[in-house]
Amino acid sequence: MLKGQFRPLLLGLALSVLVLAMGAALLGLSGWFITATAAAGMAGAGLIFDVFRPSAGIRFLAIGRTAARYGERLLTHNAVLRALSALRIRLLTAQTRAPFESLTRLRAGEALNRLGADIEALDGLLLRLLIPVLAAIAVLAGAFGMLAWLTDPAIAGWVAGSFALGALVVTALAARPAIRASRALEDTVQDYRRHLVEMLRTRRERALLGKLAESRETLGRLEHQRRRRAARLDRVERGTGAALALFGTVAPAGALWLGGSAVLDGRLGPAVAAIGVFVALALAEATAPLRRALGDYGRIAQAARRVAPILRPAPQPPTGQHATTGALSIEAVTLRRAPGRAPVLDAVSLRLSPGERLAIAGASGSGKSTLLALAAGVLAPDAGTIRLGETPLDALAPEALRRAVTLVPQRAALIQGSVAENLRLAAPDAGDAELKEALEAMQLAGVIRARGGLHSPLGPRGAGLSGGEARRLVLARALLRRPAFLLLDEPTEGLDTPTAQAVLENLARALPQAGILIAAHRDTELAFADRVLRVMPNGHLAATQSPERSEIP
Numbered sequence: 001m002l003k004g005q006f007r008p009l010l011l012g013l014a015l016s017v018l019v020l021a022m023g024a025a026l027l028g029l030s031g032w033f034i035t036a037t038a039a040a041g042m043a044g045a046g047l048i049f050d051v052f053r054p055s056a057g058i059r060f061l062a063i064g065r066t067a068a069r070y071g072e073r074l075l076t077h078n079a080v081l082r083a084l085s086a087l088r089i090r091l092l093t094a095q096t097r098a099p100f101e102s103l104t105r106l107r108a109g110e111a112l113n114r115l116g117a118d119i120e121a122l123d124g125l126l127l128r129l130l131i132p133v134l135a136a137i138a139v140l141a142g143a144f145g146m147l148a149w150l151t152d153p154a155i156a157g158w159v160a161g162s163f164a165l166g167a168l169v170v171t172a173l174a175a176r177p178a179i180r181a182s183r184a185l186e187d188t189v190q191d192y193r194r195h196l197v198e199m200l201r202t203r204r205e206r207a208l209l210g211k212l213a214e215s216r217e218t219l220g221r222l223e224h225q226r227r228r229r230a231a232r233l234d235r236v237e238r239g240t241g242a243a244l245a246l247f248g249t250v251a252p253a254g255a256l257w258l259g260g261s262a263v264l265d266g267r268l269g270p271a272v273a274a275i276g277v278f279v280a281l282a283l284a285e286a287t288a289p290l291r292r293a294l295g296d297y298g299r300i301a302q303a304a305r306r307v308a309p310i311l312r313p314a315p316q317p318p319t320g321q322h323a324t325t326g327a328l329s330i331e332a333v334t335l336r337r338a339p340g341r342a343p344v345l346d347a348v349s350l351r352l353s354p355g356e357r358l359a360i361a362g363a364s365g366s367g368k369s370t371l372l373a374l375a376a377g378v379l380a381p382d383a384g385t386i387r388l389g390e391t392p393l394d395a396l397a398p399e400a401l402r403r404a405v406t407l408v409p410q411r412a413a414l415i416q417g418s419v420a421e422n423l424r425l426a427a428p429d430a431g432d433a434e435l436k437e438a439l440e441a442m443q444l445a446g447v448i449r450a451r452g453g454l455h456s457p458l459g460p461r462g463a464g465l466s467g468g469e470a471r472r473l474v475l476a477r478a479l480l481r482r483p484a485f486l487l488l489d490e491p492t493e494g495l496d497t498p499t500a501q502a503v504l505e506n507l508a509r510a511l512p513q514a515g516i517l518i519a520a521h522r523d524t525e526l527a528f529a530d531r532v533l534r535v536m537p538n539g540h541l542a543a544t545q546s547p548e549r550s551e552i553p
Contacts, residue, residue, distance in 0.1 A: 031278030166247025326389025414462025
């Protein structure tokens with residue numbers, strides 16, 4: 001978070017120190033002025049006492065402290081917002097590079113909600129932890145030096161030591177219960193948010209099943225739990241504040257006793273002794289943020305623990321080779337979900353030549369989608385080799401592999417934006433004419449024209465299109481990639497039979513030299529293929545007779 005914002009945060013820290021220092025100086029000078037004025041009046045020297053320079057100093061410190069506070073808030077909050085913005089981009093970018101199996105299990109709404117909450121929590125890392133703690137340390141050290149010079153080392157040691165000891169004692173006693181209470185509250189808040197979003201998203205289905213009342217009861221229970229845990233954290237914070245206030249009372253009381261003793265001994269004048277008392281009163285502001293910091297620490301630490309692994313640098317991809325000509329070959333590949341478990345795919349071999357259409361059939365969960373992920377290089381096999389031409393996939397440069405092989409999974413995503421923006425994710429430089437050709441091929445051109453054309457907007461996750469229309473838009477996007485090998489996972493899901501046949505044949509016409517591998521579940525997809533292989537229950541592949549291909553005139 002400091003990267004790129006170090007200078008403004010350092011200036012903000014300096015201003016924070018200046019605010020605390022000017023506050024202590026303001027109260028110290030005011031205390032000296034009041035006491036010195038009283039002493040001068042009692043001595044009959046009030047008429048010659050210089051009130052102008054102390055008054056000017058008090059006004060300067062009061063106005064300067066206000067200006068410094070404004071500058072500190074402006075600098076630190078602006079820098080933290082910029083740091084969080086950069087962090088958010090890094091987190092989302094890193095999330096898109098997660099392993100394929102992690103992404104297939106990822107529920108986008110929950111992941112974004114969790115990341116959003118973690119980023120919100122991390123603003124306290126700088127604003128309520130780092131900057132206040134460093135500023136307090138700097139001001140207490142500076143106050144010790146100034147009080148030792150202006151008053152007496154014993155007063156300086158007592159004042160600075162009281163606050164430092166108080167902060168340490170309060171942290172030692174309150175940190176653990178505060179962290180536990182903060183974590184428990186954050187967990188409850190996230191549970192409530194997750195259940196609320198899920199209920200709103202599925203409200204129609206829940207209403208049809210008569211489960212809305214059950215959902216409301218769950219939310220009510222979580223809200224009650226949230227209030228109880230918030231009250232527990234509030235009790236811990238109030239206890240922390242009371243302890244800090246106690247030390248904030250002990251410090252000026254001790255300074256008053258030590259200063260009075262020094263006055264009686266003739267070592268200090270009354271006005272000078274008063275400086276230590278009033279500075280001690282002002283320094284309570286330096287340790288006051290500790291109450292909020294301890295209350296937020298559990299939440300911040302949890303967020304940091306979740307965010308840090310995502311931000312760790314990913315292994316650098318190999319520079320690799322760029323030759324991508326030839327067939328896509330899978331040679332004796334075995335994959336297990338976990339060590340010691342039966343293989344999902346066992347010694348599987350197949351060869352997909354350019355221009356060939358190959359379908360993979362099998363029961364649901366048999367490993368068809370897994371086979372496509374292996375062929376695309378997003379999963380690594382436990383044994384065996386996958387080659388593009390003569391080159392193993394893991395030896396290819398990532399950009400070369402992505403140019404040659406395009407995978408369209410079952411849950412391919414659309415974004416909020418225009419139709420053109422969704423299509424240009426695959427081909428940023430494609431012109432409108434090329435986009436329209438892809439839509440025409442996927443039997444979607446009329447639908448998009450009726451919606452207002454390429455620049456018509458789509459909602460989150462492509463909202464505004466039916467399931468079949470969204471599927472065809474994803475296929476049009478894949479077509480724009482012009483890959484050497486196109487891997488399709490149940491591509492005609494949600495399409496009627498004539499539309500499904502037309503879409504598949506148009507894909508083949510648009511990509512006559514491309515090898516097409518389909519995880520098939522419909523007769524239409526099987527009939528489209530030159531060959532059909534079936535995934536058997538034991539994880540092997542077996543050849544099966546392909547239905548007669550149906551051609552679209």
